[in-house]
Amino acid sequence: MAIxxxxxxxxxxxxxxxxxAGGVVFVSLLNPFKVVYATKKPxxxxxxxxxxxxxxxxxxxxxxxxxxxxxxxVPNEPFFFRNWVExxxxxxxxxxxxxxxxxxxxxxxxxxxxxxxxxTFFVPKMCNHCxxxxxxxxxxxxxxxxxxxxxxxxxxxxxxxxGYCVQACPYGCRYIDPAKGVVDKCTLCYHRLQKDLDPAxxxxxxxxxxIYGDLNDRDSAVSLFIKEYNCAVLKPQLNTDSxxxxxxxxxxxx
Amino acid sequence: MPLQVKRLLIVFAIxxxxxxxxxxxxxxxxxxxxxPYRGNALKxxxxxxxxxxxxxxxxMCHDLIAELKNNGEHNSIQCExxxxxxxxxxxxxxxxxxxxxxxxxxxxxxxxxxxxxxxxIIKQIDATEHNxxxxxxxxHNPHQPWL
Amino acid sequence: xxxxxxxxxxxxxxxxxxxxxEIALNWDLxxxxxxxxxxxxxxxxxxxxxxxxxxxxxxxxxxxISLLTALxxxxxxxxxLISHLGQPFRFYEMLITPHLTSAMAIFGFVYIWYLMVVLxxxxxxxxxxxxxxxxxxxxxxxxxxxxxxxxxxxxxxPESRKTDDKIGYFITVIGIPSAFLLHGYVGFxxxxxxxxPWWSSVMMPVIFLFSAxxxxxxxxxxxxxxxxxxxxxxxxxLCLDTIAxxxxxxxxxxxxxxxxxxxxxxxEADESFDILKLLVHGKLFFxxxxxxxxxGTIFPLAVLGFFQxxxxxxxxxxxxxxxxxSAVLIGIFFMRWNVVIGGQLFSKSFYGFTSYKVDLIGGxxxxxxxxxxxxxxxxxxxLLWLLPPWKKAKHVEG
Numbered sequence: 107m108a109i110x111x112x113x114x115x116x117x118x119x120x121x122x123x124x125x126x127a128g129g130v131v132f133v134s135l136l137n138p139f140k141v142v143y144a145t146k147k148p149x150x151x152x153x154x155x156x157x158x159x160x161x162x163x164x165x166x167x168x169x170x171x172x173x174x175x176x177x178x179x180v181p182n183e184p185f186f187f188r189n190w191v192e193x194x195x196x197x198x199x200x201x202x203x204x205x206x207x208x209x210x211x212x213x214x215x216x217x218x219x220x221x222x223x224x225x226t227f228f229v230p231k232m233c234n235h236c237x238x239x240x241x242x243x244x245x246x247x248x249x250x251x252x253x254x255x256x257x258x259x260x261x262x263x264x265x266x267x268x269g270y271c272v273q274a275c276p277y278g279c280r281y282i283d284p285a286k287g288v289v290d291k292c293t294l295c296y297h298r299l300q301k302d303l304d305p306a307x308x309x310x311x312x313x314x315x316x317i318y319g320d321l322n323d324r325d326s327a328v329s330l331f332i333k334e335y336n337c338a339v340l341k342p343q344l345n346t347d348s349x350x351x352x353x354x355x356x357x358x359x360x
Numbered sequence: 361m362p363l364q365v366k367r368l369l370i371v372f373a374i375x376x377x378x379x380x381x382x383x384x385x386x387x388x389x390x391x392x393x394x395x396p397y398r399g400n401a402l403k404x405x406x407x408x409x410x411x412x413x414x415x416x417x418x419x420m421c422h423d424l425i426a427e428l429k430n431n432g433e434h435n436s437i438q439c440e441x442x443x444x445x446x447x448x449x450x451x452x453x454x455x456x457x458x459x460x461x462x463x464x465x466x467x468x469x470x471x472x473x474x475x476x477x478x479x480x481i482i483k484q485i486d487a488t489e490h491n492x493x494x495x496x497x498x499x500h501n502p503h504q505p506w507l
Numbered sequence: 508x509x510x511x512x513x514x515x516x517x518x519x520x521x522x523x524x525x526x527x528x529e530i531a532l533n534w535d536l537x538x539x540x541x542x543x544x545x546x547x548x549x550x551x552x553x554x555x556x557x558x559x560x561x562x563x564x565x566x567x568x569x570x571x572i573s574l575l576t577a578l579x580x581x582x583x584x585x586x587x588l589i590s591h592l593g594q595p596f597r598f599y600e601m602l603i604t605p606h607l608t609s610a611m612a613i614f615g616f617v618y619i620w621y622l623m624v625v626l627x628x629x630x631x632x633x634x635x636x637x638x639x640x641x642x643x644x645x646x647x648x649x650x651x652x653x654x655x656x657x658x659x660x661x662x663x664x665p666e667s668r669k670t671d672d673k674i675g676y677f678i679t680v681i682g683i684p685s686a687f688l689l690h691g692y693v694g695f696x697x698x699x700x701x702x703x704p705w706w707s708s709v710m711m712p713v714i715f716l717f718s719a720x721x722x723x724x725x726x727x728x729x730x731x732x733x734x735x736x737x738x739x740x741x742x743x744x745l746c747l748d749t750i751a752x753x754x755x756x757x758x759x760x761x762x763x764x765x766x767x768x769x770x771x772x773x774x775e776a777d778e779s780f781d782i783l784k785l786l787v788h789g790k791l792f793f794x795x796x797x798x799x800x801x802x803g804t805i806f807p808l809a810v811l812g813f814f815q816x817x818x819x820x821x822x823x824x825x826x827x828x829x830x831x832x833s834a835v836l837i838g839i840f841f842m843r844w845n846v847v848i849g850g851q852l853f854s855k856s857f858y859g860f861t862s863y864k865v866d867l868i869g870g871x872x873x874x875x876x877x878x879x880x881x882x883x884x885x886x887x888x889x890l891l892w893l894l895p896p897w898k899k900a901k902h903v904e905g
Contacts, residue, residue: 165482167470169441176445177411185514185530192524193476204524204858213469216476226476231526240702246612247600251397261401264388266600267593269533270611276702278526278855282533284510287593297408306412312437312470313481343778344701360856362670364635367658368628375623379602386603396606 147237147256154256155294156321156349158331159230161356163315166191166228168210173310174232175211177295184208186281188232188292189307194358195226202358229352229359230316232307233258233279233292234340237347241271241280241291250289256321256349257296262288276341294318321349411445414438418446425503432504433483442466442502467496513864523859532851532863535872537591540879542693542715543843545584549690549716550723551577552626552682557753559679565749571633571896572734573727578626579886585618587879591872610696621689625682630894632675635660636668637899672902690719697846704779705786705850710768717761718839724754725835732829734891744821747828748814754835755811762804765842782857790860791849794841803838807831 147154174180174189184207191210195203195218207214216226239258242250249265252258265288272280272289280291295305303309308316319326328351331337337351341360352359393399418439419426429435440446448456464487473484491499501507517530555573558566589598602619605612639661642653654661691712697703698711708714728750735742772780787795810831818824853860865873 162478163481165470165477166474173412173441178408183511183514184518185527187527190527193474195476202858204856206524206527209527213465213472214474214476216474220475223475226474228476240700244609244611244700245606246609246615247597248395248397248604248606249401249600251395251401253402254394259401259405261398261404263404264398264401264597264600265594266597268588268591268611269593270609270696272528272533273851274700274702276855278528281528281531282593289593293405295410296402297406298410298412300406301410303410303412303414309412309414309438310441312434312441314436360858362667363662364632364658364660364667364671365674367660368631371658372623382599383603386599388604391604396604 148254151322152254153320154322155235155299155318156256156328156332156351157232157235157294158317158328158335158337158351158353160315160317160331160335161227161229161352161354163313164191164228164230165313165315166193166210166214167312168213169310169312170230170232170307170316171209171211173306174292177298177306178290178293180290181284186283186290188279188290190231192229192231192359193226194229194356196224196356196358197222198224200224225356227354227356229355230307231277231279232350233294234277234346234348234350235292235294237349238345240274240276240344240346244270244274246270253296255299257294258291259293259296260289260291262286262290265289276344276346409447411447412438412440413446413450414440417450428501428507429503432507434503434505462495462497464494464496467502471496516864517862520862521859523854524856525854525859525861526856529851529854530861532848532861534847534851535591535863536865536870536876537587537872537879539840539843539847540587540876541584541591542690542697542847543722543840544580544587544879544883545693546690546715546719546839546843547723547726548577548581548584548621548626549686549719550721550725551580551727552686552723553720554724554727554750554753555629556679556683556686559676560683563749565743565745568743568746569727569731569750571894571899572731572891573723574626574630574633575890575894575896576727576730576883576887577723578630579883579890581622581626582886583879583882585615586882587876590875590879610692610699614692614696617689617692621685625678625685629675629678629682631656632671632678634894634899635671636663637894639663640900641898687716691716693719697850702855703850704777705783705853706846708768710764710771714761714764714768717757717764718842720757721754721761721835722839724750724757725832725839728754728828729832729836730887732825732832738897742825744824747825748818751811751814751828751831754831755808755815758804758808758811758835762808779857782853786849786853786860790852790862791845795845795849798841799838799845802834803841807835807838 168191171187171189171191175182175187178188180186180188187209189209190206192204192206193210193214193216195205195216197203197218203218205214205217210228214228218226235256235258237256239252242252242258245251246268247264247266249261250258250271251261267282267287267289269282269289272282280289282288283290295303295307298305305318308318317328317331319328321329323329331353332351335353337353338355339348339351340355341348388398388400390399391397394402415426415430415438422439426439429437429439442461443458446458449458468485468487470482471484472487477484496502514531517532521530551573554566555570555577557563558570558573589595592598601612601615605615607613635657638653638657640663642650642657642661645653694712694715697706697715698708701707728747731750732742732747772783810827814824814827848863851861852863
């Protein structure tokens, strides 16, 4: 072949590129393993909200999802939810079936006859308001952010609608509002909290399955609940530091 | 320094200068007030109107019904859970009537038998057998079902 | 409300269980085009630097073509992203207030670095002398235009040309890691999302990089042959053979890396494996096994591999090079498709699938994607008219 190799220029290239690579390594050594989470828990005595859900008390009435849609002007179509309820059914032959018809707003119909059911339960879902939230981490413009109270919020007047946070949320809690072209998600009714009102879903729950409060306050309802009951979070392997604690969570729930 | 490099440096200086100028003029106010986001966004989100008031507010006018409800099995349910949000109704009752749900469908959202519903928490009926065709409210007072 | 109708259709086609917000597939064909076009840029540039830095003389006829191809695609590389945004006119926020922990925000700067510092500068230094000559030959507006392009530097001395060459070489050396960075970075945008097991992989930037090189080299090969056909010039067969050889090597590397990624997944078989297996064997069967692996990898590997041992006549080789380069381009497109669309077809609950149907008639994303793929060819035609590589003065060794 007529390919001539000139060793001088190659050596030159290798030298230069290794200098470049060395520079990169040096810079990263100066600041080793700096965490790149978007937020850090603020020091001090401010509020730090957390949520607990008692699965054993959930009756799957969908009041929370309904109240949330009304309170927050969430589009009516069954593709946009800040808050929804899932029913898990595990049959005797170990099949796991999940359903959430219209987010549970219109009620549930059990398709499996009772005698075939091994185990069945409802799981209400909403934003986990993670302390190390993967969604706010990836927002390119800082329109998704974690408020000083530990709530993952969206600045809809600044959001560009790229959808990166929708992809980054492991729990499917974000959607793009088709009319506004921006992302929307649960705020734990930030506007109500600021007016000393309970979030709509917490208010609507008839059985007290939902609890929220200040995790910094060791005597708040949520702190006491987590202390008394052995709670778990969803997808703990992803290290999102979710602040939505479930009591009686089955391992089938993702 | 060769002439072409000098000229290029001028061009790059202009470009970088423009970039900084744009950054200066386009960065929104209250940026980085609390973190890398608009601090004003918190106020804007907080300014959203709350639609659900609470049972205490309802009871200021509807005290008898509220008392009836609070003494019955439905005491843990907020008025607006069934009647819809009351934020308009409190200011102008005539033009903003509350919902009064009456059908079977409404009640069985909670009370239909479902294996996932814990029996110790909610009473359930088999909607396909229990007094078919009748509205629940002919026998049960929704504010106190066993009255 | 065409979009909502599509969503209701998707809802009817959900298999198993999917989080309600996942029915809307947010990243559509436009986001498939984004890594595809960026990859073509990086690949074309790498081919140019093979000639310049590694001094592979047989590739000389494609040097300027690769650079101009890279530039034309680079100019539109961000357009699919921007036109996909829910609020396209807010895109500037990404540069004004970049959120430093976001991979996507930093991409804006990687893009600007690569476009301004690497591509434009390298082309400028390569053409500066010629633009001075052309500005002297032309009249009227074109004279002014070329003069403006040279930044009113009319130095034609051999020393200045040597300076151009030296700086150009230096930029190419910087350009190689930059091109790696550019496309590795696109891979990182996907690979860094821990929420999505189909994307989340350390291999992602490397795989994106090598598939980018494959696609860029195939594109330049294709364009080189088309240009010669239009100009009724003979293809330099040695050049084509050399490109084909490098295409073959890098394709092997690319295939190895991709296989490694898949083998690793299959052997590790973590919690997401069951759903990914169903995905690959079901919804992605055609695009993954037939298009990406069959058409895009096995077929070109077979043909190019055969040529390394036995060379049929020039005519047959040329025809096959044309076919192979198109096949590689199609294959890499489907590779991007499988990553972007495939990653959104399964639910993060691991219990089911949604569906995505390309709406050929009236689909906004399809028309825009086609537009963003065709415009670079017009830009390239313009650039070739403005800066014809075949009218360049002879190279001066630095």
